[in-house]
Amino acid sequence: MSLKNQVQLITYPDSLGGDLKALKEVLYSRFAELFKGGVHILPPFPSSGDRGFAPLTYLEIDQRFGTWEDIREIGEQFDVLVDLMVNHISQKSEYFQDFLKSGRSSQYSDLFLTLDKLWEDGQPVQEDIDKMFLRRPLPYSTFQIGDNDTQESVWTTFGKTDPSEQIDLDIRSEMTKQLLASFFRNFKKYNIKIVRLDAVGYVIKKLGTSCFFVEPDIYDFLDWIMELAESLDIELLPEVHSHHSIQYKLAEHGYWIYDFILPYRILEAITNQSSTALCDYLQTRPAKQFTMLDCHDGIPVKPDLDGLLDTKEAKKLVDTCIERGSNLSLILSEEHKGEDGFDVHQIRCTYYSVLDRDDDAYLAARAIQFFAPGIPQVYYVGLLAGENDYERAKATGDGREINRHNYTLEEIDQSLQKPVVQRLLKLIRFRNSYAAFDGKFEVKVSSTEEVRLRWDYNDQYCELLVDLNTKRTTIQYIDDTNSVIEYTV
Template identity: 70%
Template sequence: MAVKNKVQLITYPDSMGGDLKTLNKVLTQHFLDTFSGGIHILPPFPSSGDRGFAPLTYFEIEPSFGNWEDIKAIGENFDVLLDLMVNHISRRSEYFQDFLKKGRESEYADLFITLDKIWKDGKPVQQDIDKMFLRRKLPYSTFNIEKTGETEKLWTTFGKTDPSEQIDLDVRSQKVKELLKDIFMNFSKNNVSIVRLDAVGYVIKKLGTSCFFVEPEIYDFLDWIMELANSAGIELLPEVHSHYSIQYKLADHGFWIYDFILPYTILDTLINKSSKRLSEYLKNRPAKQFTMLDCHDGVPVKPDMDGLIDTKDARRLVDICLERGANLSLILSDEHKSEDGFDVHQIRGTYYSLLDCDDDAYLAARSIQFFTPGIPQVYYVGLLAGENDMEAVKATGEGREINRHNYSVEEIEEALDKEVVQRLIKLMKFRNEYDAFNGEFTVEECPEDELRISWKKDDSHCSLHIDLKTNKTEIEYLKDNGEVVKYLV
């Protein structure tokens, strides 16, 4: 199958009405022709943490969300995209629970990375750890084995607890390869069209490296899993948060990539009223990308934007976002902070709130996203022009909850009545239906306080003009009968 060049929705299984059945009803009732690009359902599997990203298994759906029949039903009308946390699995999974009981005697022992697979004597060396791109203070956790009473140290890239909730898988192991094959076959039979490889940048562990996107070994793994996905009729989307040069290497390798540069760059354009940096970027980026403004985490800053931003300018922009209620995710590892100490990993807040709940600025941002080459994804909170959920942050102590509000059907219907949401839906339909978006893209010369970009295919032509002084956005396009239409977004 081929990825459709149309708008996709990103949502949790329970964030639009409470479960998958209701999600399907909401989608078919309100968004049948809006998200003809597909639906990215964030992990619907039984999970022990990280809101689905610590899955126990990929062969079941969390019962409170529904079952595989519900996924299949959504797949009747929409391409379904699911996540595969290819780097790790939950410590509550049957595989790891068996390992905790029997240790090395467990039939699943080889799924995991005991430290002797990294250091010959199994003893970690701090000098090696200092070179690693860490997501927690130490890249391993210590567990007690029931049968022997001994302790085992295992590799755990992620996790806020100690020991971690997420246990790394050894992708070099035959057992892991067999497990991945079974997962893809199950996805295929349940109408899953696209799989996002979450945290794939961390799968190769090699001493003397950062243990992040280790070349050339990462390509061996990606080529292997691409072949597996092709055999199941599934498209792959590797998710790698890193310096943009790594993304471009993936693109050169023929993979879809995420445009993690666009969200910050659009924010910068609209807040600082200058299209200079954005125009240059749009002229030079790879086209085979998924674009987004918002997601379940935050707007990427470091390391994605390293080399593209001045940290003094970035601090000013971050401060404006903080004034508008945002919170931050920070880089842990000193080695990966900027020389002046700048350490912002992500800016967390709804995109609508980051733009000060200004309807015109928000529609300008979406217009830029939809006119940028690639597959546009819209996060469900962004779809409904949601504002920062400060109550959820306070109640959970988790900063990311600021942009993870769960909407009831009533709240969705209320949001659909908002003018800004109606304007956004009209814009998405135009992006889906107008043929020029399958043609040739041009960034046009214009003053710095404006932006002009256009698409042309055969007799179809459309152009976007944004006045950054006022955030007023106009689309001009040619109808089939040759009539020129101007449309204020």
């Protein structure tokens, strides 16, 4: 399939009305013409934690949200995107639970990376571990097997507990490939059109390397899974948070990538009233990207923008974000902090709040996002110009929940009446329908206090002008009667 160059929605299965049936009703009745690009439903599968990102299986839907039939029905009108945590699966999955019961005699034992698959005698070598990009103190966890004294250590890249809740899959195993193929076939059965490969950068474990985005091995795996997806008419979106050069390598190999740099660059331009860094970036970035301002985590900073930031200026911007109510996710490992100690991983907030709830500034940010080449995604809280949910963050103890408010149907309808939301909906309709967005993109010469972006296609064009001082945003375009129209966003 080919992806639609139109706006997509990102939402949890229970965040717009309470479950998948409510989500379908909201999409059909309120947003039927808005999200022609599709809808990214964050993990609706049975999960043991991390708000869905520790799935037990991809063959079932969590009963609290609904059924696969609900997903299939949404997929009749919208291209549905779901996540596949391709690197690992939950400790609570039937596969690993059977391994805990039977150890090496488990029918599923070959799914997992016991240490003898890496070290000949199964004994870890610290010299090898020292070279690895670690997400926890040790890259493996030790488990008690059955009722006897047997223990097994298996690879666990992620996890805040010891032993970890997330168990890595051995992607070299034929059994793992068969399991992944069964997940993809099930996705196809229920109208899934796009699969985001979460944590794909960690799938290759190879001694003597960082075990992160190991080249060229990573491309062998991606080529295999791409062939599988294409055979089922499913598009892939690899998700890699790392130095931007890795994203560019993926783009060079023809894969869709995420623009994790754009949200910060737009925030920086609007807050500091300077377009220089943003316009420089827009002239050099790959075009085959999914764009975003906000998501279920936060605005990316490190490592995505490593090598691109003046950390003194970044600290000032981060301080402004904190003044406006944001909280921060920090880099934990010392070796990945900046030399000056700058350690901000993500800025957690709603994008509307971080722009000080300024309607014009927020619409300017969305307009720049929509004019940047790529498929724009709008997070559900951003769609409704939601503000920081401090109570939810405090109640859950998770700073990310500041931007994860669950809306009732009544709250959705109230939010839709807000002028800033009505203006955003109009902008989305323009982005979806104007033909020039399939043409040629240009960053126009402008003052440092302006952003000028243009699209041309045959006899049509549209040109965006953002005045960073006044936050006034206008779009000039040619309509169907060949008249020049100026539209104030």
